[in-house]
Amino acid sequence: MNAVIRLEDIHKTYHTGDVDVHAVRGVSTGIESGEFAAIMGASGSGKSTLMNIIGCLDRPTAGRYLLDGMDVSQLGRDELADIRNQKIGFIFQGFNLLSRTSALENVELPMLYHGGHLSGRKQRQRALAALELVGLADRADHHPNQLSGGQQQRVAIARALVNQPALLLADEPTGNLDSMTSVEIMGVFQKLNDQGITIVMVTHELDIARYTRRNLIMRDGRLVSDVRVEDRLQAEAELLRLREAQKEVQLTL
Amino acid sequence: MMRLLATIKIAVRALLRNKMRTLLTMLGMIIGVAAVIATVSIGNGAKAQIEAQIASIGQNVVLVFSGSFTRGGTRSGWGGAGTLTVEDSEAIQREIPGVVVISPEVRTRVQIAAGGENWNTQILGESANYFDIRQWPIISGAPFTEQDVRTANKVAVIGKTVADELYPGEDPVGQVVRVKNVPFIIVGMLTPKGLSVQGADQDDLIVMPYTSAMKRVQKATMLGMILVQVAKPTLLNTVQQQVIDLLRQKHKITPDKDDDFTVRTQQEIAEMAAAQSRTMRLLLGAIAMVSLVVGGIGIMNIMLVSVTERTREIGIRMAIGARGGDILLQFLTEAVTLGVLGGGLGIGAGIGASRLLAVQMNWPILIPPEWVFYAFVFSALVGIFFGFYPARKASRLDPIDALRYE
Numbered sequence: 001m002n003a004v005i006r007l008e009d010i011h012k013t014y015h016t017g018d019v020d021v022h023a024v025r026g027v028s029t030g031i032e033s034g035e036f037a038a039i040m041g042a043s044g045s046g047k048s049t050l051m052n053i054i055g056c057l058d059r060p061t062a063g064r065y066l067l068d069g070m071d072v073s074q075l076g077r078d079e080l081a082d083i084r085n086q087k088i089g090f091i092f093q094g095f096n097l098l099s100r101t102s103a104l105e106n107v108e109l110p111m112l113y114h115g116g117h118l119s120g121r122k123q124r125q126r127a128l129a130a131l132e133l134v135g136l137a138d139r140a141d142h143h144p145n146q147l148s149g150g151q152q153q154r155v156a157i158a159r160a161l162v163n164q165p166a167l168l169l170a171d172e173p174t175g176n177l178d179s180m181t182s183v184e185i186m187g188v189f190q191k192l193n194d195q196g197i198t199i200v201m202v203t204h205e206l207d208i209a210r211y212t213r214r215n216l217i218m219r220d221g222r223l224v225s226d227v228r229v230e231d232r233l234q235a236e237a238e239l240l241r242l243r244e245a246q247k248e249v250q251l252t253l
Numbered sequence: 254m255m256r257l258l259a260t261i262k263i264a265v266r267a268l269l270r271n272k273m274r275t276l277l278t279m280l281g282m283i284i285g286v287a288a289v290i291a292t293v294s295i296g297n298g299a300k301a302q303i304e305a306q307i308a309s310i311g312q313n314v315v316l317v318f319s320g321s322f323t324r325g326g327t328r329s330g331w332g333g334a335g336t337l338t339v340e341d342s343e344a345i346q347r348e349i350p351g352v353v354v355i356s357p358e359v360r361t362r363v364q365i366a367a368g369g370e371n372w373n374t375q376i377l378g379e380s381a382n383y384f385d386i387r388q389w390p391i392i393s394g395a396p397f398t399e400q401d402v403r404t405a406n407k408v409a410v411i412g413k414t415v416a417d418e419l420y421p422g423e424d425p426v427g428q429v430v431r432v433k434n435v436p437f438i439i440v441g442m443l444t445p446k447g448l449s450v451q452g453a454d455q456d457d458l459i460v461m462p463y464t465s466a467m468k469r470v471q472k473a474t475m476l477g478m479i480l481v482q483v484a485k486p487t488l489l490n491t492v493q494q495q496v497i498d499l500l501r502q503k504h505k506i507t508p509d510k511d512d513d514f515t516v517r518t519q520q521e522i523a524e525m526a527a528a529q530s531r532t533m534r535l536l537l538g539a540i541a542m543v544s545l546v547v548g549g550i551g552i553m554n555i556m557l558v559s560v561t562e563r564t565r566e567i568g569i570r571m572a573i574g575a576r577g578g579d580i581l582l583q584f585l586t587e588a589v590t591l592g593v594l595g596g597g598l599g600i601g602a603g604i605g606a607s608r609l610l611a612v613q614m615n616w617p618i619l620i621p622p623e624w625v626f627y628a629f630v631f632s633a634l635v636g637i638f639f640g641f642y643p644a645r646k647a648s649r650l651d652p653i654d655a656l657r658y659e
Contacts, residue, residue, distance in 0.1 A: 057572060057652050078576045085574020096569045096656065100270060112259050113574040159573070 003066070004167050004198045005031035005054060010063035012049050012221075023049040024060070025221040031200060033166075036193040038209040039202045041218035048171070050218065051202045055088055055169045056080045068166045085113050089160025091201075093172035095152040097144040103155045104140040107131055110163045130158035134188055150181035157188060161197075168192065170201035174208050180242055186211040187235030211235055260579070264587040267559070268594075274555060275591065281551035282595025282635070283602055285544030286628045290603025292537050293624045295610065298617035300530045306449060307523045311386040313486050315493055316522075317345070317479040317500070320513035336513040337476040339463075341503060345481060349495045351488040354382040356480040357463045361471045365459065366431045367419040374415050375458040376432065378466025379480075384410075384443075386482045394426035394441030397462055405464035409437040412456040413445035430459070435469045437461060489518040545631060549639035552591050556584060556643035567647050568655030581648035588640020589633055596632025600625050 012024040024046045031037055041047040052058040053065060056072055059080075065073040068087055075083065084090070089110075097106045107127040111118055118126070131137045134154040144152050153173060160168055170189070174182035182205075190211060193199050201212065209215050210233045217225035268275045310316070319337040342357040359378040364371060377383075381399045384391065397408045409430065416425040416439075429436045437459075446455040467473050483492045493516050500514055560567070567580055575583075604620055611618035 052653055055572075057656075078578070081571065081574050081576040081579075084572060090572050092572075092656070096565070096572075098566060098569065109570070110573045113570075113576070113579055163574075 002033045003030045004033050004035075004068055005029075005200070006064075006066035007054075008064040008066075010050070010053060010060045010065060012046075012053060012058070013061045022221055024053070026063075027218075027221075027223050028063075029216065029223060029226065031167075031198065033198055034193070034196050035214060036189070036199045036212045037201070037214040037216060038212040039200065039216045039218060040204060040206075040209055042204065045218040046221040047202050047218045049221075051169070051171055051200075054167075054200060055090060055171075056083045081113075085110055086163055087166045089157075089163070089165040089168045091153070091156050091160050091168065091170035091173045093175035095144070095149070095156045095176070097152055097155055097159075099144050102141050102143055103131065103136065103147065103158075104128065106144070106155055107158045107162050110159060114163060126162055127158070130162045131155070133161060133192075134158045148181070149177050150184055153177065153181075153185050154188060157185075157192075161192070166198065168197055168199040170199065172203055173201055174203065174205065180239075180246075182208060183211075183235050183238050183242060186233075187239060190235050207233075257582075260582050260586050261590070263583055264590050267563075267587055268590060278551050278555040278591055279595035279598065281548035282545070282592060282632055283548075283599040285541070285548040286596045286599025286632055287602035287606060288544055289537070289541040289628055290600055290620070290624065291606045291610070292540065293534075294603070294607035294618045294620045295616060296530070296533055296537055297619040297621050297624075298611075300533075301619050302449075302617045303526045303530070304523070307519065307526060309387060309389070309446070310519055310522070311388055311480065311482060313483045313489060314386060314519045315481040315483060315489060315496060316517045316519075317341075317481060317496055318515040318517070319475065319477055320515065336504065337479060337500075338474070339476065341500060342476065342479045344499060344503060345479065345496055348499060349492055351483050351485075351492050353482045353484055354380075354386060355482070356380040356383040356386055357476045358383075358478045358480060359463055359466050359471055359473060359475075360477050361466070363433055363470060365415070365419070367428060370419045370421075372415060372418045374412075376466055376470055377458055377460045378463030378471070379460055380463060382482070383460065383480070386480050389446075390444050391441040392444045393424070394439070396441055402462040402464050405462060405468050407435060407437045407465060407469065408440045409459050409461040409465075410441045410443055411439050412443050412458045412460075414454050414457040415459055416442055432459070432461075432470050437465075486520075489520060493518050541631075545635050548595065548632075549592070549635040552588055552595075552636060553639035553643060555591075556588050556640055557646070559587070560584060560643050560647040563647075564650065564655050564658040567650050568652050568658065571650070571652035572656060577648035580650075581644045584644035584647045585637065585640050588644065589636035592632045592634075592636025592640070593629070596629050596635075599632070600628055603628075 007027055007029050010024055010027045014021040014023060027050060039047045039050060049058070053060050056067070060073050063073065064071060067083065072080065072083055098109070104124070104127050107130050108123050111123045111126065128137060128140060131140055134157050136151060136154050136158065139147060139151060144155070147155065174185055177185060186208060189199055203209055210229060210231065213229055213232065215225070215227050215229055216223055317337065339357055342355050346352055346355045356379045361376050362373060363376055364373050381397060381402055384396045391410065396410055397406065401408050411425050411430070419425065419430060420428055425439050425442055428439050430439055443456065443460070449455050481492065481496065483489060496516050497512065501512065504513055506512065570580060607618045607620055610616045
């Protein structure tokens with residue numbers, strides 16, 4: 001019973017006008033605690049819809065979804081909000097930080113909606129600890145527009161971590177980043193995963209998926225492939241290699 | 254509690270982000286509330302002055318007005334010196350128990366002169382008790398006496414305005430004033446009262462014995478009215494009825510005919526004034542409502558814009574775990590803050606404007622503290638009422654759609 005995610009024949013149908021769109025048609029799988037999985041697929045494959053269901057932003061039309069042992073497929077809006085707050089940490093492609101709000105306050109945000117009340121000082125401590133974990137403790141007072149894309153995404157990761165969720169959910173986390181920063185962010189994920197944090201991410205970039213441990217590929221609303229990553233990339237080594245390559249380019253110039 | 258405090262912080266910060274917009278939105282509330290406070294203060298001041306004026310009629314006073322009379326088809330109004338006689342007043346004094354003193358009154362406007370100056374003013378013929386009944390003391394000199402009344406002596410008491418016009422820079426007491434070419438000696442000057450609520454100068458008059466006024470000035474035999482002072486307030490209604498009965502009998506009015514006079518107690522006059530100020534207050538209330546609704550619509554408008562503008566923020570907050578209720582509270586707090594802040598500033602502006610009017614225009618201003626409180630509570634209610642729809646709209650957004658919103 002240490003499955004974080006248990007999907008049983010999940011269906012999702014959208015009613016748009018006269019036609020019904022079957023975005024997800026029967027997905028069954030499980031994600032164990034401590035896994036690092038990438039859901040992949042072309043656009044329109046249903047991966048984003050599946051992601052929204054896993055993230056408790058949406059409910060499946062049919063099927064059962066157990067999150068951390070709890071059936072969440074039939075919960076109401078408020079209960080889903082609480083689940084999102086306590087069990088899931090979200091990381092988005094566009095970072096989605098609140099502008100004109102400091103990094104620290106952005107990280108404190110999920111605790112604002114947390115049922116168990118923490119004192120302001122406690123909240124601050126926890127937010128700072130989360131920022132430290134992603135290596136941004138010294139930028140706590142910076143506003144998002146004073147941070148680079150990679151730094152913003154780190155703040156977003158800290159925000160996702162602050163309520164100690166069962167699951168980290170990342171939707172195209174490297175989509176808005178250059179290749180170097182993408183590897184850096186994947187490094188952060190790998191480090192967190194090594195500490196035992198379960199991570200599920202959606203990506204369409206094959207090389208990014210190679211930093212994870214498991215790849216699930218979707219097509220036409222169905223899971224078509226579910227494989228362990230054999231030739232897993234280590235972000236740290238990869239970063240070194242990239243930096244060397246960059247130096248060489250600079251030398252030749 | 255923590256959550257509420259944090260929500261208020263978020264709301265205030267959101268408002269500070271668009272200072273100009275916040276200020277303009279609040280302007281509706283500010284102007285509305287300020288107008289309410291100022292008008293209520295003016296109305297209250299006027300009411301207090303009317304009350305003071307009614308009190309200045311005297312204590313426990315019943316007024317008997319002469320009825321209208323018809324002369325050549327023209328009807329005079331009340332107090333038109335038609336139907337009351339000196340005998341009527343003597344009968345009231347003599348026959349009705351509980352009557353302390355009376356003052357028969359005649360009024361007329363005449364041109365008066367003294368030295369090189371002349372002036373048109375009101376002549377009041379009264380008894381020597383008039384100054385007691387009206388509780389209107391003499392500031393210098395002395396009032397005329399009962400002896401003066403009996404002999405229709407040529408003495409008079411002068412109002413401040415007339416004194417200033419006829420004897421600028423001089424003491425009027427002891428001077429001679431010519432009323433219709435009859436020389437009167439001024440024996441005293443009345444304490445100045447200033448303007449009445451209606452703006453009439455209450456010091457523009459001369460008071461003399463009613464006998465003198467009737468014989469020497471007006472050449473009339475009828476009274477305009479009779480002031481009757483009774484011993485205590487509980488007697489007012491009894492005396493009123495007794496006066497009516499007595500005068501009907503004396504005037505030989507058969508039961509099928511109407512009175513040819515009118516009797517009013519001071520209370521009745523006060524009630525009439527109160528009814529007037531009630532109407533006034535109702536009108537003010539209506540104006541207040543309209544201005545606050547306009548202010549509220551302004552808040553609603555800007556809150557709708559704010560919700561649309563911040564759809565993405567709402568999406569982020571929801572994804573992170575904000576419930577619909579949290580979002581509702583956040584935007585409602587923002588609207589209420591707008592309302593309360595606008596209301597607070599409006600109260601300040603209203604009090605400021607009232608003070609300014611009091612100082613600059615010399616208006617009687619009374620700022621009612623309970624209205625300040627009402628205005629404050631009401632602006633908060635306006636914020637809640639007009640903020641609710643936008644806030645609910647925000648709280649019902651779908652997190653996925655909201656996150657996708659550009």
